[in-house]
Amino acid sequence: MRATVIYGERDIRLDEVPNPVLSTGGDAIVRVVAACVCGSDLWPYRGVTPTKEPHRIGHEFVGIVDEIGPDVTTIKVGDFVIAPFYDCDNTCVNCVNGVSTSCLNGGWWGSNDQLGGFADGAQGERVRVPHADGSLVATPVQPTDDQVPGLLTLADVMGTGHHAAVSAGVTPGSTVVVVGDGAVGLCAIIAAKRLGASRIVAMSRHADRQAVAREFGATDIVEERGDAGVERIHEMFDGVGADFVLECVGTQESMDQAIRSARPGGMVGYVGVPNGGAELPIKALFGRNVGVNGGVASVRAYVEELLPEVLSGAINPGRVFDLQLPLTEVAEAYAAMDQRRAIKVLLRP
């Protein structure tokens, strides 16, 4: 089969690789219907995190189950399934606690350390899923083609935006600022609206993303950044800042923006993978009683809650995909995201 391999900085290739094979009894082979490129894939693409040796890449996919092991009980061949951006058993203590990204037996797509050995990256034609019953959620019926992008967001970005809002503890009637206008930040707007926020500020300086933000529920747009951005947010909210801030980038600059935009006693929900020298300024947090909560989003736990609203069209997170390409053009997909020609690119094998 064909699958995406990253060789180094700006070197993405679609290679011929071995077909995955069932190996543990509880696993499944999923034929990928749609995958996509994540903002975090751009760190190795840009060379910010070095690629020591070529490896498979991609962690978001939906597809049709082709084969299952004899121990699989809930997932059936032919099911249309959503996979989270990681494998998990959904039964260990961390999964039961809702933190399936810390599954004691799970792992990451494209890794050799999974149960039963290698589990494929998502930007390919097929993926072996080590814990089929734990990781996969089947849709009640086969979705239409138009529903696929929305379902794919449940693999990562919609669940991750939701995690930011849940981690912050967004409450009905509250004020929310979203830092980051990528796919996750935009989905965080949907999440804040679902949880009842009365005002939602999108910090964005790109007209196309501002339009999606408005569509998703943003009531205000702030284009300023840094000191000016913080000042603007304070002006908007009683001179002290917003109740909740959702940090969806992961840089020091964005984290500072988030922390300073929260009012005393406010909470920052953060899901941007910390990179570079991002740090939490403990004295500033302590003095103003601003809390931080979040991390690698346990999206598996949110699929059942969000799936009906995606299927009904009550929420439309699939709008973050503003470019669709065949898998053969995966290198162009990375380039389009890197150059901000696209918010998020959907790939069809």
Added chain:
Amino acid sequence: MRATVIYGERDIRLDEVPNPVLSTGGDAIVRVVAACVCGSDLWPYRGVTPTKEPHRIGHEFVGIVDEIGPDVTTIKVGDFVIAPFYDCDNTCVNCVNGVSTSCLNGGWWGSNDQLGGFADGAQGERVRVPHADGSLVATPVQPTDDQVPGLLTLADVMGTGHHAAVSAGVTPGSTVVVVGDGAVGLCAIIAAKRLGASRIVAMSRHADRQAVAREFGATDIVEERGDAGVERIHEMFDGVGADFVLECVGTQESMDQAIRSARPGGMVGYVGVPNGGAELPIKALFGRNVGVNGGVASVRAYVEELLPEVLSGAINPGRVFDLQLPLTEVAEAYAAMDQRRAIKVLLRP
């Protein structure tokens, strides 16, 4: 009148100082019935934070109202009152949000920058309270002498321990670890128990403090620290750690202990004033979805909730005072706390 002045490292004196005078209309003069020494007073005492010039010190007191300004409406002359460890108007947006330590018009005891000028330190005979109606809470009746220590804890340590538990979000049936066996840590045990925690671990290696911890509701004691302490906590709780950890010290060592003792998805409530190089390790927090919340405890907001339980004896935080001295022996009070001969020292002018 007489009041405590710190001159430098291990140099505490009881000096003759001017009597406070009403100056703003909304202020009051309180005759101090009891004050005390805080763990945070030991930082300048030990020279960890330098004393540039002699200044008044102490921030916890209860007393009797001697005089009120013409604009005071809720507090009366003769009232027995509890003051929080700071002055606040209790009406600004931050106070209304429950974060009175960020009061837009408040300040700190012993500071020149208060409304109407200087407000006295608490370790003295009298204190001018700039916002009498905002800061002071009168007891419904005059307390007995035995009730005074418990009431004094509402000025800081009981409210601060409560803030740790509230900031962490302790829930009924949850597991809690308390890092720090000083007065605040011990009060945090009371707070966790009040909020319904089913297991409460006190990390302590001092027999006297362990005894108070048990009395306050600790179900387990862990004497180990560092890696061994973390391992012990993980062993106790499903191999992954506790739901909530209350950090009541403020050093890097204690913060690390707290963060590593929390399970994935757990929450650290922290109230120990960060000192030295204390930092929050963002990658460790992010990877395990451990949140941190807390800060300078807004104890004013908690007085009404906790006061009836102190008066009824339902909770007995006054037990943290294991030494009482006359104000004339304030230097010995500092020495006793510094040398860990006392958990907390109560001073009577």
